[in-house]
Amino acid sequence: MSTLSVNDFDLTTLYDDSKSLNDGALTIPGYSMEGWYGRIFRGCGYFDPDKPIKKFTKKELHDLLYKEPTKIKVDGINLTYAGLIPTIQKSMLSKDVDALQPHIRAFVERAVTFTACPECDGTRLSKEARSSKIKGINIADACAMQITDLAEWLGGVKEASVAPLIAALQHTLDSFVEIGLRFLADRRHLRL
DSSP states (O other), X not given: OOOSEEEEEOGGGTBXXXXXXXXXXXXXXXXXXXXXXXXXHHHSOSSOTTSBGGGOOHHHHHHHHHOOOEEEEETTEEEXXXXXXHHHHHHTTTSOGGGSOHHHHHHHHHHEEEEEXXXXXXXXXXXXXXXXXXTTBOHHHHHHSOHHHHHHHHHTOOOGGGHHHHHHHHHHHHHHHHTXXXXXXXXXXXXX
16 A cells, blocks of 8 residues: 655754754754754764764764664663654654644644645545445545535445345444534545
8 A cells, every 4th residue: 555645854844954862953853963863963973973964974863863763872771762763753653743732733834745646545445445436436436525425425325235234334324423524525534
């Protein structure tokens, strides 16, 4: 299955390359050299935390930005080092952006560009799943409909083998309309 979106990071929003890590180069909320990140960056051995980032070698910059999670030992403590991009993806982008704290959401909106995946057009569905249609509508089309339009379309589906399922879905949609959600659309992230 393809991903919902392809992310592109504006690296200038992650760090000030004229500074070293120890001089406060990182501009990511919560990534302070005084805490665990500082301990990990100083002890990982992948780069010199006193060297300005613009003087990093390609390998050092790659390790800072993209290194996959790797077990390291710092001062006798087992820790995991991961590059900034995988760490941000795990800590910030694995959540609904609207649910993030305002200062983190503002950072994500500045730093990350979200575009629809070219393979799935943002549906998170394979080509095969999108090719199945009922009355000319595939599952991605149905999920993008407003509740009232979906209920109307579903009412026109007459197939005895799925009648109980259709009745249950129709009941759920009617409940949404009753509580004022008739205009709700694009339910890809809604957990029913």
